[in-house]
Amino acid sequence: MNTIVLTITPLIAPRSLDDADAADFLAYGELNRLICDEAVGLPDLAPDAAQMLPAWHDSTDTLQTGFVARSDDRILGMVTVAFAQEAEAHAAEIDLLVPAEHWGHGVEDALLARAEDEARAQGRSVLQIWSLHRPEETERMLVPRTGWGRVPAIPLSDLLEARGFELEQVERNSEFDLRADSEPLRRALAEARSVAGADYRLVEWMLPTPPDLRDGFAAVLARLSTDAPSGEMDFVAEEWDADRLIRREEQLTSAGQAMSVAAVQHVPTGELVAYNELLIGADRGGVTHQFGTLVSREHRGHRLGMIVKCANLLRWRERMPSSPIVSTFNAEENRPMLSINEAIGFLPVSYAGAWQKKI
Incomplete structure (x- = not known):
């Protein structure tokens, strides 16, 4: 398993998706749908770039940040981090987007580490992230701390467990x-x-x-x-x-x-x-x-x-x-x-x- 040489740069939110600097944000929308499709076969769970862009323009209530991982100018994955702006907010909400073809080469580790660095820089003490799972039984099923529901282990859950995350809750998508x-x-x-x-x-x-x-x-x-x-x-x-x-x-x-x-x-x-x-x-x-x-x-x-x-x-x-x-x-x-x-x-x-x- 070869480690890829990565460059990680901020995800730019363009003023308009027609602007010259909109390519990465458009790719973000496409990647979001791809991840949902790969994970559970439901690409429409993800909003597209046009639906997401307005929230990136106004940080009054939630600050949106993100990072793009590349190798030789090819996008291998992204991570976004959202910060609620209430004075008492402690958490950073992470969305890790690495497609299956690039998983296992260090991309996911590097992006998750970059998200944690960003959370620390914003003064946050809690990291939160969500995983998607198919409705199936496998050899290793994970039960959350609530005790309600269970989900099959997947590469993302393996990564999160290895990085010290705990499965707190399971949600049903109906x-x-x-x-x-x-x-x-x-x-x-x-x-x-x-x-x-x-x-x-x-x-x-x-x-x-x-x-x-x-x-x-x-x-x-x-x-x-x-x-x-x-x-x-x-x-x-x-x-x-x-x-x-x-x-x-x-x-x-x-x-x-x-x-x-x-x-x-x-x-x-x-x-x-x-x-x-x-x-x-x-x-x-x-x-x-x-x-x-x-x-x-x-x-x-x-x-x-x-x-x-x-x-x-x-x-x-x-x-x-x-x-x-x-x-x-x-x-x-x-x-x-x-x-x-x-x-x-x-x-x-x-x-x-x-x-x-x-x-």
Whole structure:
């Protein structure tokens, strides 16, 4: 096994993908899809370069950095590192992108070491990274510290274990067939609304969020970082207000993406207490991605999760009739949300491992 002579340089985020210096960022988008395809056969799990670029231009909430590994001007791999900008944030989120043909020659080791150096330079004490796994049983299965779920060992997990990372959590990636009969969704929605009663009202919109709902939606978005099951992963409590919501929505929609939100408002208080988001890229015939789904802790047990999921899926079928499937990730220990998914027809297609290392 020969070690390749590498040069590692910063990944440049161009002002536009039409600029002369955009080649590496375009390659980043292609590499992202290749890695998802090689890992689990699902290239559409990855956003493309146009979808990712806006977030690199605005570091107000998250600072994005990255590095490119080359040998003789040929790109062999990349690594990106994201830093949440809350004052109490300790973690650096790493995405290691080395295709199979270049794995095992020192590329992955060099890029992971460069990411750790960047994390230290930014004053971070925790490294986080995610691995993708096929839904299969192999001779060596890995169980996370939560005790929920298991994934097969792969070269990336071997590398992470060797570098001192621990598998903290397993997430299930499920897909819903948007072309299936919609009657089960309608029945489930009607039953859930009957259980919830008059104290809970369904509210729906397409981005951008109406001005009168911004503060309330920002407040419930903030709950995702603290209320969603995350094992021992070191996630900072995110700080949200209407300005951050506007920044996020500008990033999401600037590349031609569209998002639908279904939320539940608690009528006695006027607060938004549950939500579900569905997002699609500029290609309206592509895969739809479910972003956040949450029911505030104080309002669980009223079928609000079922309401927002079913309502948004039904609405999406009318708004985006060409999209074939919805893809979503949920923690294996999040049994209430997985039960909703299973009841309405989501099927598991892959898994993700959440890894962490203290430095």
